[in-house]
Amino acid sequence: MHAFAALLDRLIYTRSRNAKLKLIADYLIATPDPDRGWAMAALTGDLDLPAVKPAIIRAMVDARVDPVLFRMSRDYVGDSAETVSLIWPDPPVPPASEVDLSLSGIVDRLSTLSRSDAPAVLADLLDRLSPEERFALLKMATGALRIGVSARLAKTALAQAFGLDVDAVEEVWHGIRPPYAPLFDWAEGRGDQPTAADLPVFRPFMLAHPLDDAVVSLDDYAAEWKWDGIRVQIVRVAGQTRLYSRAGDDITHSFPEVAADFDADGVLDGELLVKGDAQGGEAASFNALQQRLGRKQVSARMLADYPAFVRLYDILIDGGEDVRALAWHERRARLEVFVKRLAPDRFDLSRVIDAASFDALAEIRSGARDASIEGVMLKRRDSAYIAGRRVGLWYKWKRDPLTADCVMMYAQRGSGKRSSFYSDYTFGCWTDAGELLPVGKAYFGFTDEELKWLDRFVRQHTVNRFGPVREVEKTLVLEVAFDSIHASKRHKSGVAMRFPRIARIRTDKPAEEADRIGTLMALIT
Structure with a gap:
């Protein structure tokens, strides 16, 4: 745990992206399995310790420290984990029994707890750790690192550490469970490269740069509306369908009707929206979609009142064929054919805006005040579907606030x-x-x-x-x-x-x- 705590401490006080990449890469090279795998799970938000909740931590602190003092300290420090790690009192008698305080040992212990057992076990761990290690434990356990490291940056550091292609790492990431033993076996030459051939895994999205003050030619770029929902990826392979958010989170359980109606093998990119009325109207505002987000169970009433659908943008895999290397206009033609196989009340196409010139497009954009429109997307007609943001390929031109x-x-x-x-x-x-x-x-x-x-x-x-x-x-x-x-x-x-x-x-x-x-x-x- 000491090495992971030291890594977090250094990352917090490091502003340079390249310096952060090196810190994580050095840690991954020097740290054995499975500790480094659990560290990656924590950095990417993939570590789930359901028995440890903020309410449990607050109750533990109230039992050890004056509650008024803690709240005043929390107000001053501004971070609960940091406050607890500093204010937690040393036990009057040091714990006698030996406990595995490695990162993997702590994860193993916490992951098997019931909620009733969690306070005593967590308190015992805090008694044994230094303030820096307590901070790392609490941040890791609550899934709230906030240390200026995105999931993409952590994966980039892993790729750089072992000379891998980061997109290849992203391709299989969601098909491998923490602590990612097959991934590190491949990275260090002990195993073959993992593949996602028969798994409904997430693929990295292609993202856009802000247009700012640039002007582009509509001979080179196609324009579509930028819809105000949430970006999703729909994956179906080997009889399994998954719905992923932009962050790669599996949200299938929140929108079961969308997954149930997607019955053609492939991977599509689109915008998840809610219909404006029960009779199949246009998209409603984001406020309506919020009623559905984050729900583990969706009632029949919720399904009826807020019917979800997907407005499709792009196609990544057509049947079993990976088409990401094709130009946008070729993928668009594929998508227009693919969508005909889907339920029309659940899936439709984001239409291309017909504008004679960039100035005409600007006028159309300025008049768009539909509640579900955020602005305009500009996509280079010859662009492949490339993960991440690549300058000059896709632009987002948000409407004026x-x-x-x-x-x-x-x-x-x-x-x-x-x-x-x-x-x-x-x-x-x-x-x-x-x-x-x-x-x-x-x-x-x-x-x-x-x-x-x-x-x-x-x-x-x-x-x-x-x-x-x-x-x-x-x-x-x-x-x-x-x-x-x-x-x-x-x-x-x-x-x-x-x-x-x-x-x-x-x-x-x-x-x-x-x-x-x-x-x-x-x-x-």
């Missing part, structure tokens, strides 16, 4: 490097009766200098405290940008913003001139 002038109401400390700043802001708009109601919360969009200014404002204008939350004088107007807005029964204001961020600090505008909720309601599409 909506904006509203809102009043800051509450502020909360951030996490990690922002734990010393009040950086999470709840803001509201006025009702016709003059009441200020919360309409959203944002924690990005501002510069470091603006963050310091906002933090000072919060500290100097606090009127009340609720644990880590401060209520402030209702005098500061924030211009808030957001992608769309939807009706919401869960919020007192009746609205919910999609991707809100702080666009500007409006010190020039009196709070009473901020927008009204009725103005936001008028923006709902």
Whole structure:
């Protein structure tokens, strides 16, 4: 455990991507199996220890430490795992029995626990570990590393460590369970390269770069709508169907009707959406799709009220033939044939936008305020389907955001490097009766200098405290940008913003001139 804890500690304080790659690669080369496999599972989010939950950890700490002291410390530090690791008291009598404190030993012990046994075992481990090791254990056990390492970066480090192709690693990753013994056997020449021929595994998505201010020719690029759902990959092979999110998570259980209706062998790329009405209308807003996300069991009522479908973008494998090396226009022709074999009420094609020129496309895009449209995708007609982001192949051209002038109401400390700043802001708009109601919360969009200014404002204008939350004088107007807005029964204001961020600090505008909720309601599409 000591080596893994040291790795996490160094990764947290390392900003350079190349330096992080080297740290992980050196660890993987020096660390034996199965410890390095479990480390990779933790870094990529594939480690599941269901008996260890944040509530258990909080209860353990409350039993050992004054609860008020812990909450004050947590508010100051900004990270629960770090707070627990530092505040956890040494036992009055050192544990007598020997326990395997290697990474694999700890994972083996925690993975077989019942929830009733978890507190005692976890407390015993914390008693035996150093503060750095406690931090690593808690981060690993709760699946919340947040150390600036993505799953892709960890896999890239593995590939670089052993001279492998990262796309080949990605290709078989989801078909191999932690601690990935076949993968390391292949990496070190003890075994053959694993294949995914008969497994419904995830393949890495092809991603797009922001278009920014570039102009492209529609002779070279095809334009499609960028739909506001979640990107999914549908895989069927050997009689098995799986539905994967962009992160490679298996979400089949949340959308069983989609998997059941996909009965043709292949791998397709598309956008998961919910229909606007039960009679098979167009796509509803992302707010409707959210009612289905993350559910382990889906009721018949949920299936009826929020019917899911997939708008197809691309084809990776046609039957048993890998077509990713073909040009986009050839894959598109294949996809148009493939979709005819699927249930039309569950799968349709994302249409190509007919525009005579880039300027004409810009005009079409500017007029698109459909609730389910995020913008436009531009795909080079001769591009192969290549994992990751490759410059010049695919671009995303998001529609211009909506904006509203809102009043800051509450502020909360951030996490990690922002734990010393009040950086999470709840803001509201006025009702016709003059009441200020919360309409959203944002924690990005501002510069470091603006963050310091906002933090000072919060500290100097606090009127009340609720644990880590401060209520402030209702005098500061924030211009808030957001992608769309939807009706919401869960919020007192009746609205919910999609991707809100702080666009500007409006010190020039009196709070009473901020927008009204009725103005936001008028923006709902």
